[in-house]
Amino acid sequence: xxxxxxxxxxxxxxxxxxxxxxxxxxxxxxxxxxxxxxxxxxxxxxxxxxxxxxxxxxxxxxxxxxxxxxxxxxxxxxxxxxxxxxxxxxxxxxxxxxxxxxxxxxxxxxxxxxxxxxxxxxxxxxxxxxxxxxxxxxxxxxxxxxxxxxxxxxxxxxxxxxxxxxxxxxxxxxxxxxxxxxxxxxxxxxxxxxxxxxxxxxxxxxxxxxxxxxxxxxxxxxxxxxxxxxxxxxxxxxxxxxxxxxxxxxxxxxxxxxxxxxxxxxxxxxxxxxxxxxxxxxxxxxxxxxxxxxxxxxxxxxxxxxxxxxxxxxxxxxxxxxxxxxxxxxxxxxxxxxxxxxxxxxxxxxxxxxxxxxxxxxxxxxxxxxxxxxxxxxxxxxxxxxxxxxxxxxxxxxxxxxxxxxxxxxxxxxxxxxxxxxxxxxxxxxxxxxxxxxxxxxxxxxxxxxxxxxxxxxxxxxxxxxxxxxxxxxxxxxxxxxxxxxxxxxxxxxxxxxxxxxxxxxxxxxxxxxxxxxxxxxxxxxxxxxxxxxxxxxxxxxxxxxxxxxxxxxxxxxxxxxxxxxxxxxxxxxxxxxxxxxxxxxxxxxxxxxxxxxxxxxxxxxxxxxxxxxxxxxxxxxxxxxxxxxxxxxxxxxxxxxxxxxxxxxxxxxxxxxxxxxxxxxxxxxxxxxxxxxxxxxxxxxxxxxxxxxxxxxxxxxxxxxxxxxxxxxxxxxxxxxxxxxxxxxxxxxxxxxxxxxxxxxxxxxxxxxxxxxxxxx
DNA sequence: GACCTGCTGCGGTATG
Numbered sequence: 097x098x099x100x101x102x103x104x105x106x107x108x109x110x111x112x113x114x115x116x117x118x119x120x121x122x123x124x125x126x127x128x129x130x131x132x133x134x135x136x137x138x139x140x141x142x143x144x145x146x147x148x149x150x151x152x153x154x155x156x157x158x159x160x161x162x163x164x165x166x167x168x169x170x171x172x173x174x175x176x177x178x179x180x181x182x183x184x185x186x187x188x189x190x191x192x193x194x195x196x197x198x199x200x201x202x203x204x205x206x207x208x209x210x211x212x213x214x215x216x217x218x219x220x221x222x223x224x225x226x227x228x229x230x231x232x233x234x235x236x237x238x239x240x241x242x243x244x245x246x247x248x249x250x251x252x253x254x255x256x257x258x259x260x261x262x263x264x265x266x267x268x269x270x271x272x273x274x275x276x277x278x279x280x281x282x283x284x285x286x287x288x289x290x291x292x293x294x295x296x297x298x299x300x301x302x303x304x305x306x307x308x309x310x311x312x313x314x315x316x317x318x319x320x321x322x323x324x325x326x327x328x329x330x331x332x333x334x335x336x337x338x339x340x341x342x343x344x345x346x347x348x349x350x351x352x353x354x355x356x357x358x359x360x361x362x363x364x365x366x367x368x369x370x371x372x373x374x375x376x377x378x379x380x381x382x383x384x385x386x387x388x389x390x391x392x393x394x395x396x397x398x399x400x401x402x403x404x405x406x407x408x409x410x411x412x413x414x415x416x417x418x419x420x421x422x423x424x425x426x427x428x429x430x431x432x433x434x435x436x437x438x439x440x441x442x443x444x445x446x447x448x449x450x451x452x453x454x455x456x457x458x459x460x461x462x463x464x465x466x467x468x469x470x471x472x473x474x475x476x477x478x479x480x481x482x483x484x485x486x487x488x489x490x491x492x493x494x495x496x497x498x499x500x501x502x503x504x505x506x507x508x509x510x511x512x513x514x515x516x517x518x519x520x521x522x523x524x525x526x527x528x529x530x531x532x533x534x535x536x537x538x539x540x541x542x543x544x545x546x547x548x549x550x551x552x553x554x555x556x557x558x559x560x561x562x563x564x565x566x567x568x569x570x571x572x573x574x575x576x577x578x579x580x581x582x583x584x585x586x587x588x589x590x591x592x593x594x595x596x597x598x599x600x601x602x603x604x605x606x607x608x609x610x611x612x613x614x615x616x617x618x619x620x621x622x623x624x625x626x627x628x629x630x631x632x633x634x635x636x637x638x639x640x641x642x643x644x645x646x647x648x649x650x651x652x653x654x655x656x657x658x659x660x661x662x663x664x665x666x667x668x669x670x671x672x673x674x675x676x677x678x679x680x681x682x683x684x685x686x687x688x689x690x691x692x693x694x695x696x697x698x699x700x701x702x703x704x705x706x707x708x709x710x711x712x713x714x715x716x717x718x719x720x721x722x723x724x725x726x727x728x729x730x731x732x733x734x735x736x737x738x739x740x741x742x743x744x745x746x747x748x749x750x751x752x753x754x755x756x757x758x759x760x761x762x763x764x765x766x767x768x769x770x771x772x773x774x775x776x777x778x779x780x781x782x783x784x785x786x787x788x789x790x791x792x793x794x795x796x797x798x799x800x801x802x803x804x805x806x807x808x809x810x811x812x813x814x815x816x817x818x819x820x821x822x823x824x825x826x827x828x829x830x831x832x833x834x835x836x837x838x839x840x841x842x843x844x845x846x847x848x849x850x851x852x853x854x855x856x857x858x
Numbered sequence: 859g860a861c862c863t864g865c866t867g868c869g870g871t872a873t874g
Contacts, residue, residue, distance in 0.1 A: 187863060215865050238864040246866070274863070395860060424862055451861045472860060618865040626864085688860045754859090775859085 111139040116168040118206040123164075125205075132157040134326025139165045141322045142260075142297060149266065149298040149309045152326025153482045154456050158299045159198060161324075162262050166297070167206045170259060179257030181208070182232045185240065185278060186264045187455070189214045192234045194458050195264070199232070208232060214239050229254045237278045238621040241551060244284060245615065248555035251288040258285070258294050263313070265456060266298035267475075270312045271535030273544045273816060277623045279315055279573035280548045284555070287567055301479060302328075304532045312535070315573045332491040333481065337520050337711075339718035340376045340499045363508040363774065364501030372405060376497055380466065381409045383495070385418065387463040388438060389446040390453055390483055394468050396423040397683045402468070403448040403658040404681070421658040422449040425629075425686065426640040430657055435459050448658075454479045461486050464493040470520040472691040475532040477523055496520050500721055509740065509747060510775050512728035515701070517721045519693070521711055522700035533694045538576055539834035542585060542826060543816030544623045545574045549589065550596055550607070554615050558604040561586055576833075588823045596821060625817040627687070630666070630673045632656060642673065646685040655681040689815075695753035698776060702751045705729040738850035739785050739792075745770075746788050748778040750848035759836045760795075760844045762806040767791050778848075795845035803838030807831040 111131060112120065123131075131139075134152040141148045142165035150158050163182075170181050186192045196212050203210040209231030213222060215238070225233065226247065235243075244251055261282060269275030286294055298313040300306075306325065311318030380402070384391065393399045399421045406419035420434045431452070437445045439460040447453060454476060465484050471477055477494075485492025498517045501507075526532065548568055552559060559567075565582045568574050577585070586605070589596040595608040607615070614620050629641035639657045648654060653662050660681030665674040705726060714722060732740055738749045750760055757773050764771040769791070770781040780788060812827050814820045819827065832838065 189864080219867075236864065239866095241864095242866060268863085272863095455862080469859090476861090616866090618867080620865080622864040624863065686860090691859045691861090693859090 111136045114139060114143055114168070115164055116171040116206070118171070119164050119167050119202070122202050122205045125201075132161070132326070134158060134324065135161040135164065137324045137326070138162065141324050142166060143168065144322075145295060147293075147296045147298075147310075147314050147321040149300055149306060149313055149321055149323045150326070151300045151302045151306055151309065151323065153302065153328060153330070154479075155486055156326050158326075159195060159264075160202075161326075162297045162299060163199060163202065166260055166262070167202065167208060170208060171206065176230065176257070178229070179254055180229045180231065180233050181257060181259050182262065183240075183255075183258060183260075184232060184234045184262040184264065185237060186234065187236070187268050187274070188265075188457070189216060189236060190457050191264060191455070192236070194456075196234055199234075203232060210234070213243075226250065226254065237274060237281060240281055241277065241621045242618075244281060244288075245551050245554045245621070248557065251285065251555070252290075255285050256289045256291075258289065258291075260295040260297055262297045262299065264299045266300040266309055266312060267303060268455065270308065271538070273541060273623045275312065276541045276544045276573050277548070279312075280544075280568060283572040284552065284567070287571070288555075301482075303475070303534070304530065305534055308534050316575065330492060331485055331489060333485070334491045334493045335496075335524060335713040336494070336715060337496045337498060337517070337524065337713055337718045338379065338715040339517060339721040340373045340497060341717075342371060342373050342499065342502050343375075361508040361511075363510040372401065373499060376499065377405060377409065380497070381406060384446050384464070384466060385410075385415070385444070387444050388461075389464045389466060390462050390480070391419075391446055391448045392453075392465070392467040392471070392480060393448055393450070394471065395688065396425055396450055396686045398468060399423045399448050399450055400655045400658070401683050404655045404660070406446070406448070407658055416443075418444050419446045419448055419658070422447045422452055424450065424452055425642065426657055427638045430639065438462065451476065453483070459483075463490075464495065466495045466497065468497050468499075470496065470498065470516055470523055472693065473533050474523050474526045474694075474697065477527055478532055481527075496524070498718065498721075509728070509732055509742060510777060512724065512732070513705070513734075514721045514725035514728075515775055517718060518701045518704050518725055519697065521704045521714075521722070522697055524711075524713065525704070526697060526700055531696060533696070538573075540576050540581075540830055541574060541816075542577075542822060542830055543818040545569075545577060545582075546585060546589060546596070546818045546821055547620075547623050548572075548574075549586070549605070550611050550615060551620075553597060553605050553607050553611070558600065558606050560604055564605060581829075585826065588826060589821065591823075594821050623817055625815070628671070630671050632661075632673050632675055634661065634675050634677070639675070642684065643687060644671070645687060648673065653678055653681040654684055656684055692754040693776075695756065698751050698753050701776070706735060736850075738848050739788055741785050742779075745779060745781040746783055746785050747774075748780065748788065748792075748848050749776070750778070750844055751776070752844055752847060755835070756837055756840060756844045759806065759838060759841060760848060762809055762836065763795055763801075763841055763845070764788075764791065765809060766805060789849065792845045792849050796842050796849060798842065800839045800841050803832040803836055804828060806836055806838055810835065 134150060134156050138150050138161035150161050152158055166182055192212055192214055199210055211225040211233045213233050213235040269278055296313050298309060300309045303309055306323045307318055310321035310323055314321050393402045403419050403421035407417045410417045422431055422434050434447050438447060439458060462484050465480050481492050481494050498520050500514050500517060501511045549564060552564060565579055569577045569582055590598060595610040597605050597608045597611055600606050628644045630644060632639045632642055648663050650663055650666055653660060660678050661675035662678040663673055664676050734749060740747050750757060761771050761773045761778050769783060772779055807828050810831055812831050
């Protein structure tokens with residue numbers, strides 16, 4: 097059979113035949129042999145009309161799966177200039193630039209205009225698009241917000257002919273402030289154009305439960321969304337977990353360490369960021385050098401430490417460097433250099449990265465993925481794994497490197513349980529079982545609702561409170577906010593201190609003095625909070641940014657952008673730090689906000705400790721560490737109890753996720769225990785096990801509290817961007833709903849009691 | 859025990 101005949105056969109699918117002539121011609125020109133699985137499924141679904149979620153792994157052709165049928169639908173209107181036809185929303189400017197390149201020829205062939213629209217696009221290009229609105233717009237949520245706020249009067253004209261909205265990386269929006277804003281904006285567009293429903297197409301990574309993505313695409317009506325899932329066309333997975341101890345110790349020396357005489361041990365301090373076991377350093381160098389990889393180091397500080405270490409190992413061995421840091425505080429130009437080298441340069445390259453390289457930016461194919469420690473979610477483990485194994489016949493390869501504290505006499509039970517290793521195994525097991533974290537249940541999102549009220553007032557010029565509530569909360573995404581709470585929020589916004597809004601004599605909400613001020617600044621459009629930062633500059637080149645809250649002194653040294661520097665000048669007014677190269681350097685310091693591990697993962701950890709399953713993907717050192725963990729678990733009798741005496745105090749293991757652990761800790765603090773949460777356990781100082789059991793039994797047997805008292809104990813810093821405008825009462829309400837789970841408290845306490853009877857603990 | 863993302867309209871000056 098000739099090549100052409102072969103292609104004719106495989107392209108003669110019914111899906112292909114339903115596409116418009118220019119779209120089919122474009123596919124021929126690309127010399128595609130056939131449509132990908134996800135495209136064949138998505139085409140009929142999108143041509144039928146209605147909302148669709150398209151889910152498949154990175155690089156499975158989701159973009160074309162959406163645009164081939166959408167352009168077919170658009171064929172008869174092509175060329176008209178009385179409104180945009182398709183709105184594509186992306187969380188990243190870089191992705192808009194990638195997609196513009198991908199769609200250019202397709203749109204040209206179909207006679208459809210294609211507009212890029214984000215902060216780096218010239219005002220001129222935006223004005224031209226606005227004057228004769230037509231075709232496709234690729235835009236960010238923030239630019240879309242700006243368009244609605246600044247050109248409120250033109251919204252109806254620009255979008256009245258809108259056929260569909262495409263949301264890329266839908267999963268990245270779910271459960272976030274930014275996602276709430278996007279849902280609200282799309283709803284505002286539908287209302288402004290008097291359209292009941294404009295079709296939405298969501299492009300998403302595969303989630304454990306796709307109904308959540310459907311609900312995120314069309315809040316309240318998720319059941320009406322068609323979900324299209326692409327078959328995984330991957331080549332299998334190679335997984336390994338490798339164990340390491342800090343230098344001077346070896347795993348497997350358990351007998352010498354169960355001696356409980358002497359003072360009770362404290363858990364090992366978290367490792368100094370700069371401490372990398374020498375065996376781990378040597379293995380990373382040996383396993384990664386000579387090919388292209390991604391090394392996820394866990395934090396920006398660790399990215400710098402590992403990149404600096406591996407670069408100096410290249411130097412010492414007289415090899416050219418092939419390890420480069422990549423994180424959010426590095427200058428865009430430096431990050432793009434690393435991305436371009438991965439994508440286009442034949443030289444082997446390892447990017448040492450944070451989550452910056454998890455999203456869909458085009459970096460081509462890498463051989464292996466490496467990760468330091470268990471990480472924080474199964475979802476991100478899955479995203480990372482999808483970055484390798486895309487070449488024919490090559491499996492995805494992932495190695496997790498786990499560091500455990502050294503063996504010492506009378507180790508703390510927490511250390512003896514090797515929880516980082518156990519968590520790594522638990523996460524891999526969750527991944528293998530096809531589970532990953534669902535997004536958090538919707539919170540109140542009062543910060544973003546406050547923002548949307550201000551934006552809506554500016555967009556419309558004035559609106560009645562009832563209409564605003566119906567639009568934003570009843571029809572829009574802020575479903576958890578009833579009329580009473582909305583009225584309280586409005587009152588809070590109108591106080592003399594806030595002055596965000598005022599009410600006209602006719603009862604319309606109007607913009608207040610502070611409202612005017614904050615909407616004048618371009619900083620208004622984004623709903624997520626950001627830290628203020630210095631720029632770090634060497635020889636007129638910006639290396640990146642550094643938080644104002646971790647100031648450095650003149651003369652201090654720092655590892656940054658994969659090199660070592662000394663601060664020579666600081667300009668606080670201009671917020672600039674000048675640096676020069678030097679030989680010494682300490683790791684940089686960024687402020688993390690804390691991670692939350694899901695209940696399901698912690699339950700899986702306990703299952704790993706209880707079972708005697710041998711996991712084939714453990715290296716010998718990791719096997720020994722798991723043996724230690726299981727022996728310790730038995731030794732501490734944690735198979736039969738969850739409360740153990742330790743020194744002068746008590747340890748409680750409820751085996752629940754971070755949020756519930758935090759809630760139980762608060763409840764114990766409220767009962768005057770000196771409680772603090774520690775890894776996956778709660779430590780209570782200077783108390784007896786029997787007293788703790790009594791308290792837990794009482795909590796387990798009492799009705800769930802409303803959480804106000806517990807929330808009042810917790811610090812309530814303004815976390816979300818507009819929290820500073822909320823009253824104490826509203827802030828406490830947000831804390832109750834979004835940060836603790838009081839309704840589960842009796843169950844958590846019962847869990848912590850396990851199968852104890854009062855006689856078991858002495 | 860963490861990470862990431864985004865930005866208008868104007869006035870100034872330089873360049874063709």
